[in-house]
Amino acid sequence: xxxxxxxxxxxxxxxxxxxxxxxxxxxxxxxxxxxxxxxxxxxxxxxxxxxxxxxxxxxxxxxxxxxxxxxxxxxxxxxxxxxxxxxxxxxxxxxxxxxxxxxxxxxxxxxxxxxxxxxxxxxxxxxxxxxxxxxx
Numbered sequence: 001x002x003x004x005x006x007x008x009x010x011x012x013x014x015x016x017x018x019x020x021x022x023x024x025x026x027x028x029x030x031x032x033x034x035x036x037x038x039x040x041x042x043x044x045x046x047x048x049x050x051x052x053x054x055x056x057x058x059x060x061x062x063x064x065x066x067x068x069x070x071x072x073x074x075x076x077x078x079x080x081x082x083x084x085x086x087x088x089x090x091x092x093x094x095x096x097x098x099x100x101x102x103x104x105x106x107x108x109x110x111x112x113x114x115x116x117x118x119x120x121x122x123x124x125x126x127x128x129x130x131x132x133x134x135x136x
Contacts, residue, residue, distance in 0.1 A: 033058055072109040073101045081116045087130040 016086050031038040047054055075095060084090055096104035110122065112130035120135050127135075135136035 003032055010131045011019065070106065072107040073103065075100050075108060075110050075125075076113045077110055077116055078113050080120060080122075081118060082109065084118075084120065085118065088121065090120055090122045095125075 003100035015024050020026050028038065036042060037043070046054060063090055080090065083100065088094075088123075092101065092108045093104050095101045095108055101108055107126060108124075109126040109128070110131050111128050111132060117135055122135065124125070
C-alpha cells in the first residue's frame with residue numbers, strides 16, 4: 001500500500017468527564033457512587049491494601065547487608081612454606097597452578113599463621129604486615 005492510498009479513519013472523540021449532567025459522564029463521571037476512589041484528589045500507593053497490614057510489613061526483616069566488594073582469596077604462609085622453595089618467584093598464577101587458589105583472576109592475600117625461616121619472593125599479591133616482616 002502506498003502513501004496516497006491510505007484512508008484516514010475517524011478517531012473517537014474524547015469524552016469530557018464530570019462536566020455536569022447535561023453532557024456525557026456527569027454526576028459520578030464513571031467513578032462509582034461513594035468511597036475513596038470517587039473523591040477528587042484520590043491518590044493511593046500501589047502497595048496499599050485497603051487498610052489491611054501490607055505484605056511488605058508482614059515479611060521478615062533481614063538484618064545487615066551483603067557487601068559487593070570483591071574479597072581476596074586467602075593463602076596461609078605455612079602452605080607456601082610446604083609447596084615452594086626459597087628461590088621461587090611466587091605470584092597469583094603460580095599459586096593457581098599449584099592448587100592453592102581457586103581463581104587466578106581474583107586477588108590473593110597471604111596471611112601469617114606461623115613464622116618461617118625461608119626467604120620467599122612474592123609479587124602481585126596482598127600481604128599482611130606480619131608476612132612482610134617474616135619474609136624480609
